Amino acid sequence: MSILIAEDNEAQRHYLRELLQKEFSGHEPFFEARDGEVAANLALEHRPTLSILDIQMPKLSGVKAARAIWKDFPEARIIFWTQFPHEIYINEIRKIVRSTEPPPTYGFIHKNNPETRFLRFVAAVLEDGADMIDPAFKDSFQRPLLTEFEAEALRYLALGLSNWAIARKCSLSLRGVESRLATLYEKLFTESALGTEFEAYEKLAYNTRTRAFFEALRRGLINREELDSAEKELEKWFERDREKFLRSPK
Numbered sequence: 001m002s003i004l005i006a007e008d009n010e011a012q013r014h015y016l017r018e019l020l021q022k023e024f025s026g027h028e029p030f031f032e033a034r035d036g037e038v039a040a041n042l043a044l045e046h047r048p049t050l051s052i053l054d055i056q057m058p059k060l061s062g063v064k065a066a067r068a069i070w071k072d073f074p075e076a077r078i079i080f081w082t083q084f085p086h087e088i089y090i091n092e093i094r095k096i097v098r099s100t101e102p103p104p105t106y107g108f109i110h111k112n113n114p115e116t117r118f119l120r121f122v123a124a125v126l127e128d129g130a131d132m133i134d135p136a137f138k139d140s141f142q143r144p145l146l147t148e149f150e151a152e153a154l155r156y157l158a159l160g161l162s163n164w165a166i167a168r169k170c171s172l173s174l175r176g177v178e179s180r181l182a183t184l185y186e187k188l189f190t191e192s193a194l195g196t197e198f199e200a201y202e203k204l205a206y207n208t209r210t211r212a213f214f215e216a217l218r219r220g221l222i223n224r225e226e227l228d229s230a231e232k233e234l235e236k237w238f239e240r241d242r243e244k245f246l247r248s249p250k
Contacts, residue, residue, distance in 0.1 A: 002048040003126075004031040006039035006065065007081075008057045012111075016052060016081075023119055024126065036060025040068040047073055050126045055082040055089050063092050070100045077125050079107040079132075081118075086220025090140045091151065098145075107132035108141070144187040146221070149180055154216045155230040157209055168241060169234075188215045 003020055007013040017030055031046060033039035037059040043051050051069065053062035060068070062080055069076050080093065090108070097104060107125045109118060113134065124130040133141050146154075149170065156166050167177045185208055216222045 001027045002029050002031065002046060003027050004033065004039065004043055004046070004048040004051040006033040006036065006051065006057065006062065007054045008034050009054075010034070012054075019115065019119070020052075020122070024122070027126070034058075036062060036065035040065040043069045043076060044072055047076070050077045050079065050122070052079045052081050052122075055080055056084055061089075063089050063096070066093070066106075067096050070096060070104050074100050074102055074104050077105040077129065079109065079121060079125055081109055081111055083111045084220075085110055085134070085137050085140070086223060087140050087143070088151075088221050088223060088226060090137065091146050091221065094141065094145055105129050105131060108137060109134045110136060140219070144190075146184070146187065150184040150187065151221070152230075153177075153181060153184060154212065154222050155227060156234075158213050158216065158222055158227055159231055159234060161234075169237060185212060188212055 003024065005013055005016045005020070007016060013032055013034070017032065020027075021030060027049065031042045031048060033042055035058040036053070039051065039053060039057070039062075040060060042048075043065075051066075053065055055062040057065070062082070066078050066080070069078065080089075082089070085108070093106070093108065097106060105125055107121050109121050109132070113121075121132045121134075124132045152170070153166060156169070161169070163174055163177045163181070166172075167174045170177070172180070189211070213222075
């Protein structure tokens, strides 16, 4: 009945350990990790009943560490304890949970919560096996899930790729990209003017691609780290694709 604490901030990690040792003294031993890679390795080696993972950590994020843990240890109970409750992470957590058998037990809570609420979360996940979501983020966990293509397409829109380039990058037809982007826009703008008297006006007033970028930023569906990574990957792809384009018959 052990507990793993993964947090790169040393002061916060020690604070968590002292708090949990005081309130859950029967759960020993306690393991600590300062990055996601060590956390995943410790969890798979010692199989703690509960792992508390910060989301933004060196080497592996808390979300990627959870994916690695649940792959071989789906019984693990995990609480994501974070200052960054962006939907990019929530979307990935939900997809991992849905793809894991049996469905794992987990919690998601902001670090700014008072100790009493945090301890109730821990007790519910650790002792009752209940899923617990911070009430502040209930809406984010209930929104339509983005597919892998849709999450990827948001990064491409933010980086300025045309539908033509997205089609080449994802090996799709232009019509296929347009159809998938239309579905993405429907998920992002659930309260749209489609089918209302304002539909014609808003089609003229708004650039849908730009609005999608703004909505993704507002909800945290894209962030600087993901965009930097996507841009580096795209630079390599562009080098290969330009050569392919120049060699192809016109």
